[in-house]
Amino acid sequence: MSWTVGRVAASAGITVRTLHHYDQIGLLVPSGRSHAGHRRYEDRDLDRLQQILFYRELGFPLDQVAALLDDPGTDPREHLRRQHALLTDRIERLQRMAAAVETAMEARKMGINLTPEERFEVFGEHDPEQYAEEVEQRWGDTEAYRESQRRAASYTKADWQRIQAEAEELNRRFIALLDAGTAPDSTEAMDLAEEHRRWMDRSHYTCSHEMHACVAEMYVTDERFTRNIDKARPGLARFQRDAIAANSARHR
Secondary structure: OOEEHHHHHHHHOOOHHHHHHHHHOOOOOOOEEOOOOOEEEOHHHHHHHHHHHHHHHOOOOHHHHHHHHOOOOOOHHHHHHHHHHHHHHHHHHHHHHHHHHHHHHHHHHOOOOOOHHHHHHHHOOOOOOOOHHHHHHHHOOOHHHHHHHHHHHHOOHHHHHHHHHHHHHHHHHHHHHHHOOOOOOOHHHHHHHHHHHHHHHHHOOOOOHHHHHHHHHHHHHOHHHHHHHOOOOOOHHHHHHHHHHHHHHHOO
16 A cells, blocks of 8 residues: 555645655655656655654754664664653643743732742742632622732732742641641641631631631532642642531531
8 A cells, every 4th residue: 555645745734845855855755656756655654754743843853853763773662752752741841831821821810910930939839819710700799809809919929928838837737737637627627727717818808717618618529629739738628628617617
């Protein structure tokens, strides 16, 4: 089975002119010719073209692609392993870039008057406003949301650093209780949950015990919250939810 240059070009998403060029420079010479002298590509040619296009997508110049493919010490499986590693690395870099851009977008949406560098520095991977759009959809018409907006717009870099440091310290203490096997409805856990509520009340919006319990419920019902919180310690999201629920019940 062999294919014409037009069929190969259409299947690969490139131009016939590109295939002609690859032939002229010796990068991809078709295995056969028709009676009329037209190029005919066989399976091994298509395998090589796939490798060429992979390397080109990764940014390799044609001379380096030729050197890699014509290296007698490298088998086709090694090419696939190398390309897989390079593509995985690129995907991870792009994901990190996308997360950074999302962080900047959320910070701008909240009216935070910070430079992009400061936003990334302050929020890192734990931006407290990463669910801003969904929060707006759920509670955009509430006074608590409007209050949060007003506060966020007035905070400086130092304010956000302080808020973030306080949050990390609360998390550290929750993890210590969890590691010690402390029950979430113990006095220690409920007292810490109360500190957490006061931190939210002080930093973001007026937070009643009932609202605190509602927010904490999302820690376990929304996998995005669970995944983010449990990065610090598996099981932390459920422990915090249970401690906050117990503290809320204690104050009813």
